[in-house]
Amino acid sequence: MNYQKYHQVDVVNGEGTRCTLFVSGCEHNCRGCYNQTTLNPNSGHPYTQELEDQIIADLQDTRIKRRGLSLSGGDPLHPANVDTILHLVTRVKSECSGKDIWLWTGYTLSELNEKQKKVIELIDVLIDGKFEQDKKDLNLEWRGSSNQVIHRFKL
Numbered sequence: 001m002n003y004q005k006y007h008q009v010d011v012v013n014g015e016g017t018r019c020t021l022f023v024s025g026c027e028h029n030c031r032g033c034y035n036q037t038t039l040n041p042n043s044g045h046p047y048t049q050e051l052e053d054q055i056i057a058d059l060q061d062t063r064i065k066r067r068g069l070s071l072s073g074g075d076p077l078h079p080a081n082v083d084t085i086l087h088l089v090t091r092v093k094s095e096c097s098g099k100d101i102w103l104w105t106g107y108t109l110s111e112l113n114e115k116q117k118k119v120i121e122l123i124d125v126l127i128d129g130k131f132e133q134d135k136k137d138l139n140l141e142w143r144g145s146s147n148q149v150i151h152r153f154k155l
């Protein structure tokens with residue numbers, strides 16, 4: 001998996017102060033995509049064990065009260081990313097007690113395959129669906145267009 005950027009402290013992608021990882025790779029090609037540079041799975045930087053350990057350490061660090069991890073992109077559930085994301089969310093749930101996980105994907109919940117569903121079983125909030133320009137609404141929280149759905153599984 002490649003990633004575009006990692007924010008150790010982020011207050012705009014999900015509730016509370018968060019760590020946020022923007023991965024590379026998305027196959028949805030939404031018209032009006034606001035993140036075109038992230039679509040190529042080979043763009044950005046290689047995701048490394050060091051970065052994963054850094055994310056876990058940041059979530060465990062009590063000096064900043066981080067509420068959880070946000071995963072965006074690109075698409076964290078792109079076929080090139082799903083194994084690595086599953087490994088990351090499994091670690092967060094076992095090593096970072098009390099931290100929540102939010103994930104943005106262009107797939108809808110009903111479209112997910114078995115491997116993608118394993119990720120969903122471990123996260124707290126899913127924002128799903130493609131960005132649809134004719135349903136764009138700047139007043140929406142956490143979403144770009146009104147077709148996208150916020151699924152709160154555990155929060």
Ligand code: SF4
Pocket residue numbers: 026027028029030032033034035036038073074075105106129130131
């Ligand atoms: S799902 Fe998001 S990143 Fe992917 S093409 Fe659509 S708007 Fe762009």
